[in-house]
Amino acid sequence: MLNTNRFGDELKRLGFNFYSGVPCSFLKNLINYSINECEYIAATNEGDAVAIASGACIGGRKPVVLMQNSGLTNAVSPLTSLNYTFKIPVLGFVSIRGELGLKDEPQHELMGQITTRMLDLMDIKWQYLSLDDEEAKLQVAEANKWIEKNHSFFFVVKKGTFDDVKLDGERQSNSKKIRKAEKKVIDELPSRFASLQVINKLKNEQTVQLGTTGKAGRELYEVEDCANNLYVVGSMGCISSLGLGLATIRKELNVVVIDGDGSLLMRMGCLATNGTYQPENMLHILLDNQSYDSTGGQSTVSNNVNFVDIAGACGYEKSFYIHNLEELEARIIEWKKTKGLTFLYLKISKGSIENVGRPKISPCEVKRRFQRFLNK
Ligand SMILES: Cc1ncc(C[n+]2csc(CCOP(=O)(O)OP(=O)(O)O)c2C)c(N)n1
Numbered sequence: 001m002l003n004t005n006r007f008g009d010e011l012k013r014l015g016f017n018f019y020s021g022v023p024c025s026f027l028k029n030l031i032n033y034s035i036n037e038c039e040y041i042a043a044t045n046e047g048d049a050v051a052i053a054s055g056a057c058i059g060g061r062k063p064v065v066l067m068q069n070s071g072l073t074n075a076v077s078p079l080t081s082l083n084y085t086f087k088i089p090v091l092g093f094v095s096i097r098g099e100l101g102l103k104d105e106p107q108h109e110l111m112g113q114i115t116t117r118m119l120d121l122m123d124i125k126w127q128y129l130s131l132d133d134e135e136a137k138l139q140v141a142e143a144n145k146w147i148e149k150n151h152s153f154f155f156v157v158k159k160g161t162f163d164d165v166k167l168d169g170e171r172q173s174n175s176k177k178i179r180k181a182e183k184k185v186i187d188e189l190p191s192r193f194a195s196l197q198v199i200n201k202l203k204n205e206q207t208v209q210l211g212t213t214g215k216a217g218r219e220l221y222e223v224e225d226c227a228n229n230l231y232v233v234g235s236m237g238c239i240s241s242l243g244l245g246l247a248t249i250r251k252e253l254n255v256v257v258i259d260g261d262g263s264l265l266m267r268m269g270c271l272a273t274n275g276t277y278q279p280e281n282m283l284h285i286l287l288d289n290q291s292y293d294s295t296g297g298q299s300t301v302s303n304n305v306n307f308v309d310i311a312g313a314c315g316y317e318k319s320f321y322i323h324n325l326e327e328l329e330a331r332i333i334e335w336k337k338t339k340g341l342t343f344l345y346l347k348i349s350k351g352s353i354e355n356v357g358r359p360k361i362s363p364c365e366v367k368r369r370f371q372r373f374l375n376k
Pocket residue numbers: 077212213214215216234235236259260261262263264289291292293294295300
């Protein structure tokens with residue numbers, strides 16, 4: 001069995017001090033260590049945990065993700081279309097429930113057999129984590145080499161690997177008063193492009209703009225291609241989790257997250273995580289065209305969803321209905337002065353500009369340019 005505190009300290013010595021994950025009992029003691037000794041963000045979904053960790057990585061940290069192997073399936077989208085695509089390395093610990101030869105529950109049987117094959121398929125380096133302290137230390141050094149080459153590395157963790165660590169104290173939930181503004185007048189339904197132009201013209205030297213998968217990122221590129229922008233071409237639904245990771249560790253930034261209704265609906269648990277961790281330097285803007293515009297304009301199910309209520313109920317400090325571009329501008333200017341985790345909801349028209357292009361700059365180059373901007 002590993003001495004969890006010593007193992008965690010070794011990780012910390014190598015710079016791994018930011019964790020996100022969804023619990024598994026096999027990982028309980030490492031989670032307790034990370035809450036006691038490092039920074040831990042409890043995600044609602046393993047894919048979101050990967051995106052949160054990725055945001056922290058882009059901002060300059062070496063992040064760790066923790067998950068049960070049943071949750072590895074939830075993380076496949078960001079691992080394959082965010083981490084691989086942008087070369088954003090995360091150090092993973094995935095438990096192996098349903099290990100061959102051990103009695104376990106039926107729901108773990110297949111995943112127990114395919115966990116390591118899934119890691120191979122995703123081109124992720126991995127090893128079974130040794131139960132010997134010295135051997136595990138060497139493994140961590142090896143993993144660190146891969147991470148430093150921008151390659152994710154996962155440890156597959158068997159039952160009984162980590163010795164007992166007691167939790168020092170749980171995080172208190174926030175009790176801030178929520179400010180909300182509901183729909184009052186008729187929506188003007190501006191285009192996505194015009195909305196992005198307003199957002200973009202208000203940016204300053206501290207602003208970073210994260211554009212979600214599909215047309216939002218593509219149109220943001222058309223509005224102005226600049227180093228402040230990250231066009232997140234894959235990992236649909238992960239944009240605000242990425243923003244949470246980045247905003248948490250880079251408090252000097254104004255992190256503007258530009259989301260779509262289809263994207264947000266895909267991983268709405270992120271709202272609860274954002275509301276709990278409350279990055280006050282994050283502005284989450286939802287451009288709702290009630291459709292999956294990027295894939296042909298099919299209707300989403302956003303029609304009956306009151307996002308302003310939901311964001312408020314999830315703990316966003318401010319959640320405002322926006323009816324037109326003048327209000328959008330005024331609310332962004334207000335946010336820059338007062339900050340606080342804020343959600344802006346704007347209904348936009350369907351469709352996009354003609355011949356909307358795709359970023360001509362590769363995802364890796366977008367990331368490098370973005371990081372140079374962060375570190376200048
Ligand atoms: C996990 C995943 N599922 C589906 C897709 C295909 N896809 C790409 S963009 C998109 C629509 C996004 O809709 P929305 O967020 O509402 O933005 P809009 O296109 O309307 O601007 C879909 C379904 C994908 N890239 N990833």
